[in-house]
Amino acid sequence: MLRRFKHPLTAMAAAGALLGTLLSWAAPGEADAAVPATIPVQIKNSSGRGEPVYIYNLGTSLTTGQQGWADANGTFHPWPAGGVPPTPAPDASIAGPAPGQTKTIRMPKFSGRIYFSYGRKLDFRLTTGGLVQPAVQNPSDPNRNILFNWSEYTLNDGGLWLNSTQVDMFSVPYSVGVQRGDGSTVNTGRLKAGGYNAVYAALRAQPGGWGNLIQTAPDGTVLRALSPGHGLETGGLPASVLSDYVNRVWQKYSTTTLTVTPFADQPNTKYYGRVSGNVMHFTNSSGAVVTSFQKPDADSIFRCHKLLDAPNDAVRGPISRTLCAGFNRSTLLTNPNQPDPSSANFYKDSVTNHYSRIIHSQTADGKAYGFAFDDVGHHESLVHDGNPRQAYLTLDPLS
Incomplete structure (x- = not known):
């Protein structure tokens, strides 16, 4: 279901390709007229970290086909024209919940991403093709030393598809959920206790360069592990690894x-x-x-x-x-x-995708998006409902 992101200056148009299969799941026969124009997303900060959290809801409007962002009320704002070189995007950040608190925003009918960052706002730019996605495999990317992650979703007349993803990188942990039309709730993406640190420890211990996927901040703090495709790009993994x-x-x-x-x-x-x-x-x-x-x-x-x-x-x-x-x-x-x-x-x-192996081994339900087609056989971390009442995104502890 998930597709790859392209390298540094890829526009938001890539998100349409990335989530194209999400949309294809919503066949006309599944459509439920009760799906409203927006649904609430409850964001809970269980990270245990004290710095501010910034939330971004970015994507393509399924009503107009325009690229843009949604504010906390779910109101869509199209991006202005970009340039070459890319120009700064409007500040689309939403103040996130304080530690231990919950904040509710509204999700419109989008194919897009919910980004969240700790301590610093993300630096988004606009080029002539649309939004430039962060590409931290590029050492000059302005977001390289920011602690952040994102979830991907599609909300349309067929319902909600919401996932956690490690297709591009493994970073600050989070889980996703949906309250179904019948009132029940389903969640996925949560790590086992100690799973966050265990992923990095296992990568370091895996011979063959897998520890080179880990990126750290200038002070040595671990920020993320790149996916192996990006590891090839940076030279962290040898081309002959498989x-x-x-x-x-x-x-x-x-x-x-x-x-x-x-x-x-x-x-x-x-x-x-x-x-x-x-x-x-x-x-x-x-x-x-x-x-x-x-x-x-x-x-x-x-x-x-x-x-x-x-x-x-x-x-x-x-x-x-x-x-x-x-x-x-x-x-x-x-x-x-x-x-x-x-x-x-x-x-x-x-000889295998040890990155994906390690991440799957540390998720509570064994589900993850360790590579682009991890949904083959339904081993992906995805929640879906045709008539969602609300969605959940929980920022989990870095431990």
Whole structure:
């Protein structure tokens, strides 16, 4: 469901791509006319930190298609025109709750993000294509030394989809929730007790450069861990980090067939992969080749793009999503029928996405967005309801 963010000066238009699959979940048949124009979001500060918190609600209006921000009342404000170089954006910050307190804002029908930062406001800029997202893998990004994170959501006539995400980075912890139309509440994204520090400790202990994903402030305070795709970009991880596993997969499926059943509700829709001439070709039940994949590199796997591009179509995209999940979870050698449904089988190979493995191991319910298609098999940290009463975002302790 989640897509990658692009590098430093990518405009807010990327958020439309990133959340495009969220919108596709809301099929017309799911629409509920009772979904109001805005719903309340209860933000609770359980971080234990004393500095001010700043909240931002940024995205694309699903009413007008404009990019902009919402104030605390849920009123939409379009961004003014940007420039080259990017110009400062209007201050869209909302004063967040004090320690131990709760603040309620309103969420409009958006496809976007709720950012929150500690101690300092975020520095947003506007270019000709829209909003420049923070890209802290770039050492010159003005937000590099700010402690912050974000949640992603879509609210439309089909309901609310709200998640916690580590697709780009792991940083200050938070959990999300929704009160459903029947009054019940569901939550996800919370770490185990001690899980925040445990993630960093495990990354440092993992051989192969995984500790290099961790970024610190000038005073040595830990700020975040970059996702491995960004780790490749910064040189923290070697480009060959997944090569051994990829080579073994390609060798296996030169003599064995990989069966992909990409839709859980369509068990008879299957595609069959076999490597020939160093290319994995997929055929349908009639034997016709429907799509092919070059041997992917680590960047293609970690970010689920390039050689594992996943267009929003009925064939290549679903197969690519499944391959991406299988590579990140290292299940392709142990199970020729993908996706592997059991999380007990994930990350067992010594060559795997250790970043995602470690984060999943430290979440209370085992759910996370450790990579872009972690929703394959529903292992993602997402809450959804077709008729939400309110949403929740809890800033959890840094421990």
